[in-house]
Amino acid sequence: MFNNIKLKISNLKNKQTYSKDKSFIFPEKQSMHYDAVNMDINNTCNQRCRFCFSYFDKNKVYMDVETFEKIIQILPLVRDYQGGGYGLYISCVFEPTVNPQFIEILSKIPKEGKNKCFFTTNLVRAMDEEYIKAIINSNIALLNISIESLIPETFHYLTQTKGFDKYKSNLQLLEKVVNEKEGYIPSIRFISMLLKENKDELMDIIDFCFKHFPSEAHEVRTPMIRPMYDNEWNLNQLLSKEEAKEMVDKLNNYPGHIDMNIQSIEDIKESDLKVIPQEKSCEVEKDHYDIAKEKISIVQDYEYLFLRIEPNGTCIDKLTNVPEEIPLDKTEEYFIKKLEHLYKNKAQAVICNNFDDINNIVEGNPNIFIDKFVDNDIFFEVTGWCCPDRDIISDKLILELYGNKGDKHYYYCSIKERTDVDEFYNEEQGWSVGFTSYFEKSKLKDDEYVLSLLFRNSLNQNIKYEYENILKIK
Structure with a gap:
């Protein structure tokens, strides 16, 4: 399974196609909560x-x-x-x-x-x-x-x-x-x-x-x-x-x-x-x-997603760590807005605005698995894992969304260990990498999106793995 991945260099500027012969996956609706x-x-x-x-x-x-x-x-x-x-x-x-x-x-x-x-x-x-x-x-x-x-x-x-x-x-x-x-x-x-x-x-x-x-x-x-x-x-x-x-x-x-x-x-x-103080002379x-x-x-x-509320009626969140007086005449509105702000900041933290490496992409055999695709009022969250070639640098990962009408976005991912699948794939001489990312809903213009993962390899190329199904968001 892992030895037959054939890679080929392509200029994807002229090869961004959208295939309809795939299955749809739909997000599960979730409420926003403070943890x-x-x-x-x-x-x-x-x-x-x-x-x-x-x-x-x-x-x-x-x-x-x-x-x-x-x-x-x-x-x-x-x-x-x-x-x-x-x-x-x-x-x-x-x-x-x-x-x-x-x-x-x-x-x-x-x-x-x-x-x-x-x-x-x-x-x-x-x-x-x-x-x-x-x-x-x-x-x-x-x-x-x-x-x-x-x-x-x-x-x-x-x-x-x-x-x-x-x-x-x-x-x-x-x-x-x-x-x-x-x-x-x-x-x-x-x-x-x-x-x-x-x-x-x-x-x-x-x-x-x-x-x-x-x-x-x-x-x-x-x-x-x-x-x-x-x-x-x-x-x-x-x-x-x-x-x-x-x-x-x-x-x-x-x-x-x-x-x-x-x-x-x-x-x-x-x-x-x-x-221990950091030595500035050693900064990389x-x-x-x-x-x-x-x-x-x-x-x-x-x-x-954790708030600390002090006995004097002030509130501290983990984003600013600054005490803020709670307006007691508008507490419900205040806490909803603060929660929305935290979620929006979470979505914006992963946006990759400067991905300009479109001419340096190598296509890999797709081995992507998604086990969580959820929708709240601010963003879609996707969590899964994949089986990339061992030549990749696992923490240099970008997720691409390509819409059915041409809307395209790039996002950074957090890399997570997947011990639940590592043991099996190590036995198969494979390699698994877990990932999570978020897509701010207000930025997405199309109804359907193809998801791909772009890993950097040792040759400084981006290996592209495309998910076999389509994310249906509307």
């Missing part, structure tokens, strides 16, 4: 956990109920909670229960929140049974609970508070309320830091949580090590590689669902601890592919 929104309803906490990376401003700010009611109108635009960072966080970095209006705020979450909203709590605030019931009866999808120790002395040392008795009481109340509740309850998930201070009791902690609560999962992770932070305490709490492996083996053998993100001290590199001249990759990396960043 995640972190809505901090306050900027403080009732603990000072030694492993925490947050700084607490002396100027405490609490979002009020009226502001929350306006901002929660973003909910239909947020992707459902699926784990892995999706959904709407009712605070995550700070402790939401310290907001004096927390229970009233929860009561304002509409039913749709059962698919989207969650929050994380240290469960140390003074609570009675009615308070716990209000949490369980609210429209949230998930309740995250931090649990680092069930030993009072260890708890007090790690959290730098004397709140263990309140914590234990709240756990008991929560267990009672959950077991007595009929009908819907939020999913419950516990989160534990793996530290030298608690490693010997960690399995007992996990046992306790699964035996006393209908836990969806227990997450175990090590402290974050970040550049420009004081990481000394966290580094001293990391286990050795051998100790970490022993713990991972125990967790893997545990019958309950355990999620792990565990690093040993040996896993931490010097680059994780400090920002960038070509247009390099510039395109930088633009694409921004719009395909894990948190690109």
Whole structure:
């Protein structure tokens, strides 16, 4: 299959034909969504956990109920909670229960929140049974609970508070309320830091949580090590590689669902601890592919479609990273326009306006497969993979769209590893390359388009692979 690719040089200026004897593929309609929104309803906490990376401003700010009611109108635009960072966080970095209006705020979450909203709590605030019931009866999808120790002395040392008795009481109340509740309850998930201070009791902690609560999962992770932070305490709490492996083996053998993100001290590199300045004298001249990759990396960043909403009613997106005041009298319109702007910028980041290499194209045998072709209000997205000749430079890829009435466009692609197909094609002595690109709808003039991939090879030629079907967009 891969040895019979016959290449021929052609001047495609006079050979741009549009063939009708192909099958049509139609896009799947998808809604536009923010992947995640972190809505901090306050900027403080009732603990000072030694492993925490947050700084607490002396100027405490609490979002009020009226502001929350306006901002929660973003909910239909947020992707459902699926784990892995999706959904709407009712605070995550700070402790939401310290907001004096927390229970009233929860009561304002509409039913749709059962698919989207969650929050994380240290469960140390003074609570009675009615308070716990209000949490369980609210429209949230998930309740995250931090649990680092069930030993009072260890708890007090790690959290730098004397709140263990309140914590234990709240756990008991929560267990009672959950077991007595009929009908819907939020999913419950516990989160534990793996530290030298608690490693010997960690399995007992996990046992306790699964035996006393209908836990969806227990997450175990090590402290974050970040550049420009004081990481000394966290580094001293990391286990050795051998100790970490022993713990991972125990967790893997545990019958309950355990999620792990565990690093040993040996896993931490010097680059994780400090920002290394770039030497300008070593700068390499960038070509247009390099510039395109930088633009694409921004719009395909894990948190690109992610908003942070501060308790003072300002909003920060990952495109500008600049706080912007939310117009509370027009919140729905504001969030729709911001979402459209992010999607449009995503589409514009891949446009290749200066492709002038039309006379240097080599035709290759087509081996393109498309497994996602979707349509939203701003762009079409296509994702797939192909089996090009091994002579190509895989990260120098341009996608061509050629319309049935002559409309033609070129786009850069993001290159993705396709481990799901790599193994099979490696056995066949082939090669697979995954790709994704976007086509802004307002720029497309025709009804149907032929898609081709143009790879650069070692001879600086563009090898063209044409998809066997036609994209039907209108």
